[in-house]
Amino acid sequence: MKKTLLFAGLMGAASLVHAQSSVTLYGIVDATFAYVSSEAKSAATKGSRVFQLSNGAQASSRWGIKVQEDLGGGLKAIATLENGFSATTGSALQGGRLFGRQAFVGLDSPAYGQLTIGRQYEFGFWFVGDITAARTFATQWGAHVGDADNLYSTWRLNNSVRYISPNFAGLTFGAIYGFANQANTGGGTGFANNRSYAVGARYERGPLTAAVAYTELDHPAAGNSGNNSGGAVTDAVPNTGIFYLASVTRQSIVNSGLRYRFGEFAVGGVYSHVRLDYLDHTSLHLDNYELNGTWSPTPALLLGIAYIYTDGKANGGSSILNFANGNKPAWNQFEAGAVYSLSKRTSVYAAAIYQRASRDATEASLNLVGGPAGVGTSRQVAVLTGLKHTF
Template sequence: MKKTLLAASISCALAAPVAHAQNSVTLYGIIDNGIAYVNSVASGPHAVGKSRTSAATGFGSGDRWGLTGTENLGNGLSAIFTLENGFSGTTGAFAMGGRMFGRQAFVGLSDSRYGSLTLGRQYDYTFDYVAPLLSWTQFGSIYGAHVGDVDNSFQTFRLNNSVKYQVSPLPGLQLGGLYAFSNQASGPNGAGFANNRAWALGVRYSDGPLRFASSFLLVNNPSAGLAASTNPGGAIGDEYSGPSNIFYNVGFVTRQQVFTVGSGYTWDALSVNFVYSDARLDYANGRDIRVDNYELNGRYQITPAFLVGLAYIFTDGSGYTGTGANAYANGTKPRWHQLNFGAAYFLSKRTDVHFSTVYQRAAGDATTAALNLIGPAGQGAKSQLLLALGLRHRF
């Protein structure tokens, strides 16, 4: 009897791939742990900063594990899905606000001629199309993203309740459009269809060594996701706040508009990219601020196993800095200069040792530095330096 059951089990196991030959599910992930040093970090902009050496995780690439799959439906049509979890490699805890699949969660259909349509929690095109040209995604660390992530190129927030369409009408060309619902019924004080909703457009082109990408994002009342009395179930959840998101924390944001454009070119082992972003925020008190980021970066593949990269970022702010932001600026012209350096040595195709340095200097009316995810350098500290060394494995 036991031999019969064993034989049946083996037969089923061997037959399964044949029965589902046109379907696939892939488990993937990244774990990235190391040590980081910051010369000055404080609990708030008014506090005195101190140096800190600590265990760090996910700073080269965010820790994650995920499942992605396809099912062939015939005639070039496939069902697709992705579930991607973010976690801490040093504690094992959920990241992304405790969400099980906070990085991505969507299902959809993909057609070889007509493109893909997906529904769920997804990235906008700033990340999909433009962010691959930025230094923090290529060779640096997450701490090297733009000040306050005001252009969302670091994806401080993903878009919930979103419907996303992408198509490639010509070789090398991709076009996309996205709409994220507020999921709120009409009501007083601005509640309704437009309260915490978003829409986005994107274009990307690649032809040999040449790359070009552009995106547009518009969000109405994104701060509504922070308070249960407004609309936490809308396009943006509770991610719209943090110690380094200095432009969001100045008050209730009624409108956020972001335009980005970037291009790059590769000569053999050298790759050079330039990205410009223009972000505009309107606040509930009728004030507004414009923040422009200019990034020039280059990456050089010294050997197949060893790469280095360097970037310069200039952040130019203009307009209202608000009650919450006056600790970061004492006028309407805050500016920051930032240098990102990164290097990686690949021990194999999936495992590498990486090092990154980020230096930021406040200028103009800006009164303190505030690296992405690190927070303010502290009262009177106009510069901030970070050094990080890590071991990263992809599976």
């Protein structure tokens, strides 16, 4: 009788634990039809216009699994596995990884915050990115030139440990460190060879959102084509990443954003500073200034416009020759877009993006359109429309 009661009690406890755990399947399927005025295979080849059907520009297609288990006292075990794929070809993105968008496990507490380990976003994307026009209405093609500030997550951090604080009256902060996973053997290799770290903070209360983040990557080129493919950054740089055609030894990024909502309208501003140090001991500084505004005349419709100015400063060397003929390149970018929700899960969108290379810049290069404008082409235009379904 005692054994029977003990067994029943254990089964009841197991059922209770099971009831407090959850597994959620989620995803996005997004496809885009677009016209690009000039697209080339590389910065050194001639471009031509193209009509294309591609994976979603507004929210790249994905599916994922979220796991949550209640450990008691408010503490939860969490895990996320998220795969990126092309809606038009079915192929895996992020270099063919099974869970290339996110893959992490950790603990979450309302009192102490969240600690996670795995492949994760850094804080420029996490805290500042959604203030940009690209994340709001202009799609990933409307990101800042080359997405050098990573506000649209061209790369993520492998081997990373991330902490995010609880929400203190609207304020959240955090830090992340991505390990190189390499022994300190000298000769340019070691624990700092392809490592990364970042810190950030975000304040969101009422109509106001403000965010700031700092990110540094040491020897990121070692992960793409160098001597440490197992380090923090191993995402292949797209051929629209014109600033990475030469090997980067260090990249530092300051991202900041501010948005204010009033009624149907919202106004946002984003500033980012990127410094790229190259193997030839030269450097490039990029200052991105963005002003954007949105209007929602109905709950189902969002309209937006934005202007982005990118101010570049270099100090010579061959690293800039693929996109500039002097030390002061600049780019002007204009964007307009609309998103209409057919239901809570399905929406249609359209956007037009124009970029012009100016001053010493010789080539336009919209983010992820398929290729830069091509040698000697200072203007690039993209007009696109798409359909997105969320489940």
